[in-house]
Amino acid sequence: MLWKNREQSSNVEDRRGMSSGGKLGVGGGIGGIIIALIYMFIGGGDMGQVIDSVQSASQNQTATEQYKPSAQEEELATFSKVVMKDLETVWSKLFTQDGKQYEYPKLVLFSGTVTSACGRAGSSTGPFYCTGDNKVYIDLSFFQELKAKFNAPGDFAMAYVLAHEVGHHVQNILGISQQVMRLRDQVSEKEYNQYMVRLELQADYFAGVWAHYAEKMNILEPGDIEEAMGAASAVGDDRLQKQYQGYVVPDSFTHGTSEQRSRWFMKGFKSGDMNGGDTFNARSI
Ligand SMILES: [Zn+2]
Numbered sequence: 001m002l003w004k005n006r007e008q009s010s011n012v013e014d015r016r017g018m019s020s021g022g023k024l025g026v027g028g029g030i031g032g033i034i035i036a037l038i039y040m041f042i043g044g045g046d047m048g049q050v051i052d053s054v055q056s057a058s059q060n061q062t063a064t065e066q067y068k069p070s071a072q073e074e075e076l077a078t079f080s081k082v083v084m085k086d087l088e089t090v091w092s093k094l095f096t097q098d099g100k101q102y103e104y105p106k107l108v109l110f111s112g113t114v115t116s117a118c119g120r121a122g123s124s125t126g127p128f129y130c131t132g133d134n135k136v137y138i139d140l141s142f143f144q145e146l147k148a149k150f151n152a153p154g155d156f157a158m159a160y161v162l163a164h165e166v167g168h169h170v171q172n173i174l175g176i177s178q179q180v181m182r183l184r185d186q187v188s189e190k191e192y193n194q195y196m197v198r199l200e201l202q203a204d205y206f207a208g209v210w211a212h213y214a215e216k217m218n219i220l221e222p223g224d225i226e227e228a229m230g231a232a233s234a235v236g237d238d239r240l241q242k243q244y245q246g247y248v249v250p251d252s253f254t255h256g257t258s259e260q261r262s263r264w265f266m267k268g269f270k271s272g273d274m275n276g277g278d279t280f281n282a283r284s285i
Contacts, residue, residue, distance in 0.1 A: 001156050002219045002221060003078075003082040003083070008084075011105070012108075014109050016067045037131040038116070038118035039165070039200075041126045041127040041164060067111065076140045077109060079158065080138070080162060083159045086214060090209075090213040094274045103173060106133075109140060110137060116135060117130050117133035118131070136162065136166060136169065138161075138162070142161070146231060150234040151234060153227070154227030156211075156223075156228050157227040157230060158231075159214075159224075161231065163211065164206075164232075167202070167204065167206030168203050171202060177199070193251065196255070197255060197256045198279040201279045201285055202264070202278075204262075205277030207232075207268065208265040209274055209277070211224075211269045215269075229265060233261060234258070236258025237253040238250075238253070
């Protein structure tokens with residue numbers, strides 16, 4: 001991807017080097033009770049569920065000591081800001097064309113742990129989006145992991161990660177996340193997981209839609225789409241389960257298989273139509 005010396009988003013909170021203080025999991029504080037969804041980029045754990053009664057405590061973070069990122073990390077920070085700018089450009093245009101208003105999400109860079117309106121998270125959570133504060137959270141060390149642990153190298157693999165999280169933001173603004181959230185108490189866990197998969201695949205589709213316009217902006221390089229596809233399939237539930245627990249349990253999938261994730265990304269990339277990714281009414285996904 002061609003990103004050097006290009007405009008960066010200003011909707012970025014740099015919280016690297018801050019320790020997250022404050023109480024967690026306590027409702028009824030100043031921030032009131034926030035019902036929020038946290039969407040993790042990678043599956044697993046129980047953080048993917050609705051976390052309720054969490055106090056908004058993001059103000060409680062304090063800078064501890066001067067944080068000195070490496071030159072390599074700074075480059076990743078700059079890269080992420082450029083991608084966020086490109087995401088702002090494309091999505092605000094698409095929303096306007098559709099007669100809708102787009103609100104920019106914020107990107108929060110953190111190191112170690114972070115407190116969001118969805119609760120506290122650590123780097124091991126991976127990048128995530130919180131519906132309670134419209135922010136995408138990332139510890140930039142994840143990008144090293146993407147290359148080393150998930151075997152998905154390349155700058156456009158990283159761009160896909162951010163585009164997927166912003167895809168969740170798009171779902172949030174469109175009210176799709178809320179619709180799914182309401183089902184949580186009405187259906188079985190197995191059924192709810194299936195809705196989560198459709199939500200995740202739609203975020204992949206939206207990432208593809210963005211890539212469609214990134215190509216039109218002439219910022220893609222040969223191999224970029226393959227990098228994104230590689231990342232999408234590296235984080236499929238089936239591949240991750242096989243890698244980490246040695247076997248695959250389809251009923252527990254919350255993100256979709258490798259094949260599904262890369263296919264929905266591609267579908268979005270080919271069409272560029274923000275209304276063409278209705279994974280919820282698709283007969284088969
Ligand atoms: Zn996701």
